[in-house]
Amino acid sequence: MLPNTSMPPGLVLGLSLYLLALTPLSPRAAQGEIADYALENGLRIYVIERHAVPLAAVQVWYRTGGLNERPGIRGLSHLFEHMMFRGSERFGPEEHFRKIGEVGGTNNAYTAPDVTVYTQVVPREAVEMVAEMEADRMARLVLDEEILETEVEVVKEEYRVNYENDPMSRLMLQLQREYFGEHPYSYGIGFMKDLDTVSVGTCRAYYRARYAPNNAALIVTGDVSPEKIRRIAERHFGPIAPSGEIAPDPPPPPDCPPRRIAGKEDLPVPITGVAYRLPAASDPDIPALEVLARVLGNRLERRLARESSLCVYATTETYFLRQASLVAFIGAHLPNVSQKKVRAAIEAEVSRFQAEPLSPDEFERARNRMILDATAGRAKVEGIAEGVGNAIFLAGDLARYSDRLNNLAALTPEALMETASRHLIERNRTEILIEPRNPSLFLKIAGWLMTTFHVGGAG
Known part of the structure; x- marks a missing residue:
């Protein structure tokens, strides 16, 4: 009788995805490597x-x-993300949106702690039009009192809607500020009182220093040729003078995070969690830490919210930034469940992860999902550009994108456990204990009933 040589279904899926990723969706496929060059x-x-x-x-x-x-x-x-759409020397207010819409394209922008990004997807014939508009607002943005006052009010309204009126978003801002202390990462979207006093002169100085060709990258993906893009870039971006005022990044945040973040917030239920400081996005452990966070997050969601009902909701938040990263395992629970018990359950799951071998099936499910997500991102031109930008500006290495699929495929369960033993340690841990400012009587009664009749994990 021949031996059984069939592979587990999870491994078959993983290999299939990996082989798919090595087709022309990969950055080093038949259509050529990433063309990388700089203007003068x-x-x-x-x-x-x-x-x-x-x-x-x-x-x-x-x-x-x-x-x-x-x-x-x-x-x-x-x-500035908003003001960049208010017009430049050759293009009027909102004309960027209008012209791209006329050719059937889409455009957007976003601000993150480390970068500000302007994105467009257009027919290949419109690439030069986009480059012309982007170069014009890089070099000749219109800034005056009226534009500043208008956009400050727009940003303040956005803040009110997305943060002041959203207790969970407000909580995440609070945690961010306490976690990073005096480091700039702690300020998130910023302070509205600063925007009330900022001047046009300050805006112009920031624009001259930060919105400069030697502080930027142009990333183009799709039905184009490197030679043509280079000619377009030289024609429109080439004449823009570099900035001599670019200040270096500030020092990284302290290695040791706070031991505890505690307080009260306008939430209906308590929030309990455990966060771990992780290394900067450039660290070679990041791929393993991404898969590790997915495995642990899945376990905690299943055991805290589905199997035990200890929590009504469990989530995992990860932040991979240029100078520091973190993972937070957070649970929302009824008032009758003690925060000590939830925290202990999270810590016990982390300890179990470090002590017990990870099963091949659980590992493959998490890793294969990461490979699937990475492969799906490379199926869209904007996803490829996004991946390249993150590799350059966060990890500081283009190879982080080029080698991502290989790095994920090379991971092993043992590598994840070894990585956890170095990073999920007491020194890097922060307790998160947030109580409702005005506890709900209804939820207290519900919690009492659950305790009385031994429902779920109450106690």
């Missing part, structure tokens, strides 16, 4: 050919965000 003014250009559809993603990444804001201008990076 310091603008970095990355071009990735993908000729399946006649579209192109055009993104401009600026190395500026909350990390680069000093006291008194917290929130200016996000404000």
Whole structure:
């Protein structure tokens, strides 16, 4: 009788996804490597050919965000994200949106702690039009009192809707500020009081220093050629003078995070969690930590919220940033469940992960999902550009994108456990204990009933 040589279904799926990822969705596939060059003014250009559809993603990444804001201008990076659409010397207010919409394209922008990014997806024939508009607002943005006042009010209203009126978002801001202390990462979206006092002169100084070709990258992916993009870039971005005022990034946050973050918030139920400080996005352990967070997050959601009903909701939050990263395992629970018990359950699951071998099936499910997500992202031109930008501006290494699929495929259960033993340690741990400011009588009664009749994990 022949031996059984069939592979587990999880491994078959993983190998299938891996082989799929090595087809022309990969950055080093038959259509060529990532073309990478710089103009004389310091603008970095990355071009990735993908000729399946006649579209192109055009993104401009600026190395500026909350990390680069000093006291008194917290929130200016996000404000600039808005002001960049208010017109430049050759293009009027909102004309960027209008012209891209006319050709059937889409565009957007976002601000993160380390970067500000402007994104477009357009027919290949419109790439030069986008480059012309992006270059014009990089060099000749219109800034005046009326624009500043209007956009400050827009940002403040956005803050009210997304944070002041959303207790969970407000809580995450509070945790961020306490977790990172005096470091710029702690300020999130910034301070509205700073925007009330910021001047046009301050905005112009920030614009000259940060919105410069030698502080940016142009990333183009799709039905294009590197040679043509280079000519377009030289024509429109080449004449822009570099900045001599770019300040270096501030020092990283302290290695040791706070031991505990506790307080009260306008939430209906208590929030209990455990966070761990992780290394910067450039660290070689990051791929293993991403899979580790997925495995542990799945376990905690299943055991805290589904199997035991200890929590009504459990989630895992990860932040991978240029100078520091973190993972937080958080549970929301009824008032009758003690925070001590929830915290102990989270810590016990972390300890079990470090002590007991990870089963091949559980590991493969998590890793295969990561490979699937990475592969799916490379199926869209904008996803490819996004991956390249994150590799350059967060990890500081283009190979982090080029080698991502190989790095994930090379992971083992033993590597995850060894990584956990070095990073999920007492020194890196922070307890999160948030209580409702005004506890709900209804929820207290519900909790009492659960305890009385021994429902779920109450106690």
